[in-house]
Amino acid sequence: MPAEQPGRKLPRSPRCTTPQLLIAERIILHLDLDAFFCAVEELRNPSLRGKPFVVGGRPDQRGVVSSASYPARRFGVRSAMPTSQAMRLCPGLIVVSGSRAHYAEYSRRVMGLLREYGGALQQISIDEAFLDATGLTQDPRALALEIQSRIRDEAGLPASIGVATSKLVAKMASGRAKPSGVLVVAPGQEAEFLAPMPVGELWGIGPATAARLERIGIATIGDLQRAAPQSLRSIFRDHAASMVARARGLDSSPVHAEREVKSISEERTFARDVRDPEALRQMLLALSDEVAARLRAHHRFAHTVHLKLRWYDFYTVTRQTTLLVPTQLGEEIFAAAESLWWQAWLGRGESRNRQRGDPIRLIGVGVSGLSEGLPITLFGDPQREARLALAHALDELRAQYGKHIVRRAGLLRLGR
Numbered sequence: 001m002p003a004e005q006p007g008r009k010l011p012r013s014p015r016c017t018t019p020q021l022l023i024a025e026r027i028i029l030h031l032d033l034d035a036f037f038c039a040v041e042e043l044r045n046p047s048l049r050g051k052p053f054v055v056g057g058r059p060d061q062r063g064v065v066s067s068a069s070y071p072a073r074r075f076g077v078r079s080a081m082p083t084s085q086a087m088r089l090c091p092g093l094i095v096v097s098g099s100r101a102h103y104a105e106y107s108r109r110v111m112g113l114l115r116e117y118g119g120a121l122q123q124i125s126i127d128e129a130f131l132d133a134t135g136l137t138q139d140p141r142a143l144a145l146e147i148q149s150r151i152r153d154e155a156g157l158p159a160s161i162g163v164a165t166s167k168l169v170a171k172m173a174s175g176r177a178k179p180s181g182v183l184v185v186a187p188g189q190e191a192e193f194l195a196p197m198p199v200g201e202l203w204g205i206g207p208a209t210a211a212r213l214e215r216i217g218i219a220t221i222g223d224l225q226r227a228a229p230q231s232l233r234s235i236f237r238d239h240a241a242s243m244v245a246r247a248r249g250l251d252s253s254p255v256h257a258e259r260e261v262k263s264i265s266e267e268r269t270f271a272r273d274v275r276d277p278e279a280l281r282q283m284l285l286a287l288s289d290e291v292a293a294r295l296r297a298h299h300r301f302a303h304t305v306h307l308k309l310r311w312y313d314f315y316t317v318t319r320q321t322t323l324l325v326p327t328q329l330g331e332e333i334f335a336a337a338e339s340l341w342w343q344a345w346l347g348r349g350e351s352r353n354r355q356r357g358d359p360i361r362l363i364g365v366g367v368s369g370l371s372e373g374l375p376i377t378l379f380g381d382p383q384r385e386a387r388l389a390l391a392h393a394l395d396e397l398r399a400q401y402g403k404h405i406v407r408r409a410g411l412l413r414l415g416r
Contacts, residue, residue: 025187027133027140027163028255030170031147033110034158034179036127037067040106041096043156052077053094059084064386066098070179080389104371109155114147120257125299130167132255144182164190168203168251175201190249195222202247206393209235221247261298265306266290267364273312275359284341287365288334292327295367296395301326303369305333307340310362319344326371329387337365 033039037055042048052072057063063083075090087093107126114121120132137143144161151159162173164185172194177183185193194202200210202221212235218224224247232240245251266287274280295302303326310316319340327333341363346356 025134025165027137028165028167028170029131029133029140029144029147030162030167030174031110031114031129031131031151032160032162032171032174032178033107033127033151034160035067035069036106036157037098037103038069039157040099040102042069043106044099044102045096048094048096051094052090052092053096054083054086055096055098056083056086057097058095059087063095106155106157110151110157110159113150113154117143117147120255122255122257123299130170130255141182141184144184148180148182164249166190166249166251167253167255168246169193169249171203172197172201185249191222191225191247194247194249195220195225197221199224199247204243204246261300261370263366263368263370264291264294264298264300264302265308265364265366266294267308267362267366269310269362270360273359273361275357277357280341280345280360280363281338283363284337284365285330285334287363288337289330291365291367292330292333292391293395295328295370296392298370300370301328302333302367303371304367305336305340306364306366306368307337307344308362308364308366309341309344309360312359312361314361316362317344320368322369326369329384329391331387333365333367 038048038053041053041055048069050071051069052075053069054065054072054077055067056065059082065077065079065081065083065086067079068077068081068086072086072090072093075093077086077090077093083095087095103126111121111123111129114129114131117131117133117136119134119136121129123129131147133140133143140163144163148159148161151157158180160174160177160180161182162170162175162177162185163183164170164173165187169185169190173183173185197220198210199205199213199218199221200207202224205213213219213224216231216235218227224244227244229240229244232243236243268283268287274283291302302323304320304322306318306320308316308318321336321340323332323336325332345360
């Protein structure tokens with residue numbers, strides 16, 4: 001199905017008369033801002049338009065590409081590629097450092113525009129969101145074109161939009177609509193739409209899984225649609241049937257309406273009071289990882305880390321520290337929480353003649369001062385970028401196969 005390019009600006013009202021999807025079906029839109037970081041930089045510096053450039057770290061500092069303009073992509077330049085490699089592929093490539101504040105501001109502007117339509121909105125990254133338009137319109141193509149036109153006119157940004165009866169197919173459709181297109185997959189056409197695509201393009205299947213599928217003769221999503229679930233158990237285990245269903249475009253997951261998240265915390269009350277420092281340390285690490293995973297799920301970075309301690313006699317203290325660089329990495333949250341714990345538990349100054357190392361009943365880790373978007377300090381720091389990319393990859397594995405599919409070796413003692 002060819003992507004439909006935007007035409008004239010449509011009326012502001014989302015209610016249209018020409019039916020495209022049956023009103024009984026769900027209408028889900030997936031919006032993806034095209035080459036978002038690069039598009040923002042072109043607004044800030046119009047001389048970049050039409051030129052091959054990337055947003056990322058400097059090549060002499062082992063920088064990594066965060067986003068590549070479409071002219072740069074024609075040379076094979078891609079995100080997550082070392083900047084030095086990108087410059088070898090594209091002589092004369094322009095490297096622009098990132099601007100977190102500007103990206104966050106444009107993202108807020110676009111998400112605010114989407115909220116005007118009243119449907120459940122789920123932002124899944126700084127430049128992507130789902131909108132549940134069920135009941136808002138009988139003509140989803142007209143609605144998508146209107147939204148696309150408004151984003152171009154009011155924010156100056158290009159966007160691609162996929163429309164379908166599910167989040168899965170809508171997201172796949174927006175990818176096929178790029179750049180700057182709209183693609184509607186009508187009810188009943190989901191499997192046909194997905195079938196010709198390489199199996200690795202199915203949302204939720206990574207390169208390693210795609211390679212395993214190809215080794216058993218499953219090269220396209222259509223091949224996966226026709227596969228017997230029992231033949232896939234060695235790859236997907238108990239999720240084999242659900243992956244075949246996804247390949248057919250069956251996905252009933254809802255669009256989760258966003259709520260304002262101001263803080264995130266996790267705490268545990270021990271069945272028996274604990275004074276073993278290694279056991280407490282491991283629990284701090286586990287709680288830090290859980291908080292970090294929730295930060296990533298909400299697409300937030302934390303500026304402040306909190307510690308909560310409750311002793312055997314219910315005496316409770318809280319401590320906090322502000323980070324120099326906002327984070328959503330478990331190891332960085334843990335480093336701050338561990339320092340607070342060490343001072344509070346083994347330090348001096350606790351009242352009521354408390355002894356150093358007295359048994360602990362409850363321990364908790366929290367974060368606040370949350371912000372959207374990538375911190376400017378992330379750009380040009382390949383170690384942090386790599387750790388964050390790994391954390392997101394592990395989140396996807398746990399979402400697909402269960403939270404215990406991958407665990408830190410240091411947490412095996414906890415059985416976590």
